[in-house]
Structures are given as C-alpha cells and as structure tokens.
Amino acid sequence: MPYMLLVVEPVDQRLSRTEAEGREAYASMVRFGANLKERGLLLSSESLKSQHNAARVEVRGGTSRVVDGPFAEAKEMIGGFFLLDCQTRDEAIAIAKECPAAEWCTVEVRALAPCYET
Numbered sequence: 001m002p003y004m005l006l007v008v009e010p011v012d013q014r015l016s017r018t019e020a021e022g023r024e025a026y027a028s029m030v031r032f033g034a035n036l037k038e039r040g041l042l043l044s045s046e047s048l049k050s051q052h053n054a055a056r057v058e059v060r061g062g063t064s065r066v067v068d069g070p071f072a073e074a075k076e077m078i079g080g081f082f083l084l085d086c087q088t089r090d091e092a093i094a095i096a097k098e099c100p101a102a103e104w105c106t107v108e109v110r111a112l113a114p115c116y117e118t
Contacts, residue, residue: 009105
C-alpha cells in the first residue's frame with residue numbers, strides 16, 4: 001500500500017542554517033532515500049524549494065486567484081516527500097522514525113487514497 005511521508009518544516013528553518021549545514025542535512029536525506037530504495041520501499045522522493053517563490057491557485061465560481069509566496073499566514077511548509085510502498089501503516093510510521101528530518105521537523109505519514117475516502 002502506498003504511503004507518503006511529508007516533511008513539514010518551519011517556514012524559516014532553512015534560513016537558520018549555514019550552507020554547509022544545509023548541504024549536510026540534504027545529504028542525510030539523500031542517504032535515507034538511497035537506503036529505502038535498496039530495501040525496495042521507495043517509489044519516489046523529492047525535495048521542494050522554499051515557499052518564497054511558490055504560488056497558490058484557487059478557482060471559485062469560474063474566477064481564478066493566484067497568490068504569490070511567501071505566504072504570511074504560513075508557519076510551516078512542505079519541504080519534500082518520500083512516496084513509499086509499505087505493507088502497513090505501522091511499517092510506514094517505523095520508517096518515518098528513521099527519517100533524519102524527524103530530528104528537525106515533523107514527518108507526516110499519510111496513506112494514498114481517492115479523495116472520496118476518509
């Protein structure tokens with residue numbers, strides 16, 4: 001069953017690191033992903049740029065609205081994800097506990113399912 005690990009981090013956390021610290025954090029995540037791939041669990045993973053150049057799009061009643069980042073009300077942002085093929089929710093949670101990012105942010109575990117399922 002597919003599960004997604006969402007790396008949820010404070011918006012300005014990246015600005016608090018030196019470039020060397022940021023590169024080491026990224027390298028630890030790449031190693032984590034490589035290990036998951038070797039174990040046959042990783043379907044996909046990506047790191048996302050910060051929300052500073054992001055955009056939010058809404059269409060309501062045929063009218064679209066685009067809001068450019070950074071988003072003042074945001075306290076957290078999705079910094080990246082790992083898409084896994086796990087047997088159970090417990091297995092996905094155990095893998096999230098192994099994730100290096102769990103030491104500096106939150107790793108949210110979500111099963112994939114159609115939007116009509118809760």
